Amino acid sequence: MMLNTLTTVITLAFANISQVSQAETKTVLWALNEAPPFHMAAGPERGQGFCEKLVAAAIRATPELTHEVQYLPNLRVEMLWQNNQNLCFPCMIHSKQPQSEIIHTKITHNYPPHGIITRSTTAASMIAEFGNPLNLAALSQAAKYRFVQPAGRGYGILQPLVTEHVLSDLNTTVLTGDHGTASMFAMIASGRVDYTIDYPFVMDYFAAAHQGEFQFVPIEQNYQQQLAGAMACTDNPWGRQVIGLLNQRIDEIRYDPEFIHALDRWLPTRPKLTETQE
Numbered sequence: 001m002m003l004n005t006l007t008t009v010i011t012l013a014f015a016n017i018s019q020v021s022q023a024e025t026k027t028v029l030w031a032l033n034e035a036p037p038f039h040m041a042a043g044p045e046r047g048q049g050f051c052e053k054l055v056a057a058a059i060r061a062t063p064e065l066t067h068e069v070q071y072l073p074n075l076r077v078e079m080l081w082q083n084n085q086n087l088c089f090p091c092m093i094h095s096k097q098p099q100s101e102i103i104h105t106k107i108t109h110n111y112p113p114h115g116i117i118t119r120s121t122t123a124a125s126m127i128a129e130f131g132n133p134l135n136l137a138a139l140s141q142a143a144k145y146r147f148v149q150p151a152g153r154g155y156g157i158l159q160p161l162v163t164e165h166v167l168s169d170l171n172t173t174v175l176t177g178d179h180g181t182a183s184m185f186a187m188i189a190s191g192r193v194d195y196t197i198d199y200p201f202v203m204d205y206f207a208a209a210h211q212g213e214f215q216f217v218p219i220e221q222n223y224q225q226q227l228a229g230a231m232a233c234t235d236n237p238w239g240r241q242v243i244g245l246l247n248q249r250i251d252e253i254r255y256d257p258e259f260i261h262a263l264d265r266w267l268p269t270r271p272k273l274t275e276t277q278e
Contacts, residue, residue, distance in 0.1 A: 028065050028233075028242055030055045031072045031080075031089045034178045035150070037205045037266040038091055041071045041178070050262035051091040054108060057256030058090070058231065061249035065242075073178060074152025086238045093156045094230035103243050104230040106250045109263055110271040111227040114155055116217040117203045118145075118188060118195035123215040126195070133218040136197075140165035145194040148173040148187055150180030155197055156227045158219065162197065185212060201267050226271045 034041040039049040059067045080087045081101040130139045155162050187193045189212040200216045233239035
């Protein structure tokens with residue numbers, strides 16, 4: 001009799017675990033942050049960033065899931081992933097190689113290459129010394145220009161070079177907080193720092209929004225490389241199930257009219273998706 005009771009308890013326990021697992025899989029927490037024009041957390045343009053529109057497209061494509069959206073700093077997102085917490089984030093740089101802690105969807109859109117963004121007068125000095133396209137390795141090793149970036153920013157193919165040389169320099173400033181990108185451009189415009197590495201469309205947004213005079217200089221190490229964007233979730237059983245479902249609906253997501261409209265607005269010169277990427 002006791003054996004039957006124990007068997008019943010164990011069976012119920014496994015049933016409860018299964019129900020919890022299914023419930024968790026059906027709930028997706030999307031993290032966004034304040035980084036125009038990717039995400040826009042406040043002001044008259046709130047919710048109009050192309051990453052927010054990508055999340056909205058994913059939500060429309062997966063009505064069987066329960067979706068929650070929160071604005072979180074990049075460092076908080078990284079910490080949650082490191083702790084294996086269930087979380088998804090849009091507009092990551094797609095990688096063909098497995099990455100620790102996260103798993104990507106198929107490609108959703110393309111980006112133009114990163115480049116140097118600085119003041120026009122500083123750009124002229126950099127080009128005279130390091131060429132155009134500019135040799136980032138030589139620039140970083142010269143250690144005469146002050147670099148700035150928001151915490152958690154990634155650079156695709158440039159990342160090893162940035163990590164080894166640029167971020168290790170004493171002239172580097174890393175900004176935390178909700179408005180790191182805006183603060184970064186204000187610091188460049190005022191001359192407190194000299195340059196950052198970012199996309200040309202980010203420069204265009206802040207030049208128009210803050211009437212700053214900036215110049216974009218292509219980088220020798222990546223100017224012929226395009227970057228692909230994708231959504232990413234925690235690399236655990238939950239995340240793999242969510243990614244699997246998003247991939248099943250990927251065409252519905254990547255060609256969602258509102259998402260395409262946002263891309264055309266903020267990334268009008270982006271490389272188009274090719275058949276090999278799709």
